[in-house]
């Protein structure tokens with residue numbers, strides 16, 4: 001059984017007993033947001049990440065979601081991508097295509113993957129341009145407090161070091177305020193060259209979900225969420241900087257990932 005969602009200053013925490021249960025809750029959440037967005041705007045603009053997240057979304061390819069989700073209205077983006085060929089094992093596009101996109105009736109022209117024939121800098125520029133065009137036509141909504149795109153949902157994973165998308169701790173990329181999409185060439189986690197949404201874009205989304213599993217990430221989850229002087233100890237922990245300005249933030253955690261969370265102890269007192 002899932003523990004009930006706990007509402008904190010750092011968003012809603014949904015802690016699950018098993019990956020099976022987390023995965024069911026995650027796909028229900030995505031399907032509900034898709035339905036609400038299609039009803040309100042006629043489309044659903046969703047940004048994916050790579051890593052363990054995609055496997056946890058696998059139930060979307062099965063009944064009932066395979067039939068009930070309005071796939072034709074989905075516009076797919078990536079919160080980050082590695083600068084490798086699209087058929088490379090490290091490609092976030094390939095991961096999503098093999099695990100999800102090839103199994104549901106997404107419209108191919110709605111899949112906005114990152115150009116793999118360009119340099120990191122060129123690919124980031126081009127991707128930013130593509131998103132600008134889609135904001136102009138409101139396929140992607142726009143923030144009412146900045147000119148940033150307002151994705152209906154951005155799905156993030158988190159590394160053991162607290163990175164989200166390709167925003168790594170203590171990296172100058174965390175300071176980027178102007179660009180929507182940028183690039184790095186020195187990722188501490190291979191491959192070194194990556195394209196990433198910037199924090200202003202992530203924090204302008206209507207909904208952001210961070211999906212984290214496994215005990216190896218428990219310390220980073222604690223530092224990202226708890227209110228125990230973490231602002232002093234790790235001001236540039238990317239996962240802690242995920243703070244949607246007006247949108248909703250939900251953390252999908254399994255029990256091992258949540259095992260060092262103080263926020264949960266306080267909530268059960």
Ligand SMILES: O=C1O[C@H](COP(=O)(O)O)[C@@H](O)[C@H](O)[C@H]1O
Pocket residue numbers: 049050051052053080081082092156157158159160163164165166189
């Ligand atoms: O390198 C990356 O890592 C993170 C976390 O991946 P995980 O396998 O530990 O869940 C991922 O969210 C990001 O998209 C990816 O490029």
